[in-house]
Amino acid sequence: MKRLLFLLICLLFLCNISGFAQKDRIEHLPNFDEKQFHFGYYLGVNKKSFKISYELPNSLIEVENKIGFNIGLVLDYRLHNNINLRFEPGLSSNNKVLTFHNPTIPDTEQDRIRKVPGTYFRLPLLVKLRTNRLDNFAAFVIGGVSYDFNFSSNQANKDDNFEGEFRMKRSNFMYEVGLGVDFYLPYFKFSPSIRGIFAINNEIIPDDNPASPWTLPIDYFGTRGVFLNLTFE
16 A cells, blocks of 8 residues: 555646646536536445554454455535545445454454455545645645445344454444545546544444453454545546
């Protein structure tokens, strides 16, 4: 994901050079940003992990992160010059593996390792702040909050870690911040962006046994991640 961030920064830098070098280029979609409403869609990849804080020492949980995908729609409402309100409903999928290093847990794979699938239906409400156009591109920052429904939460499962089941909450709230650039092409606007997402609430469901060595040591357990989205409007 660091490579993706580096590539996006390089792209923004090259766009700056291109903008200053091509003063006489044709301006595409000159009235696009004057629309009160417009629509689009996005595709992307993500890399998610968990922010974990502990109640007890010597309770390290190792998280194996994997690359996932994002897909969704964009509904954009123009609030003011260079300020837009955006609703971006979509799906985000990512799988992770947890390894518990708590010495009180038996040293077997079935006891120490938990696979944590994650497919979220996301409902972000965001504010986008954009610079003035420079020829056919403009930079922007974006941020807001989202409601995330976790289809893979295991919340209704009566089994817990004593039976090998790691449970998380279905309903969660996140905040996200990001930056990107708008490219105005002849027929549509293309916008790559990179974003950070962070859980607000604690997502873990404690085991039924309050002395569980899997969940007792955990004070907070919440998603955090990086999204790289490609938006077409």
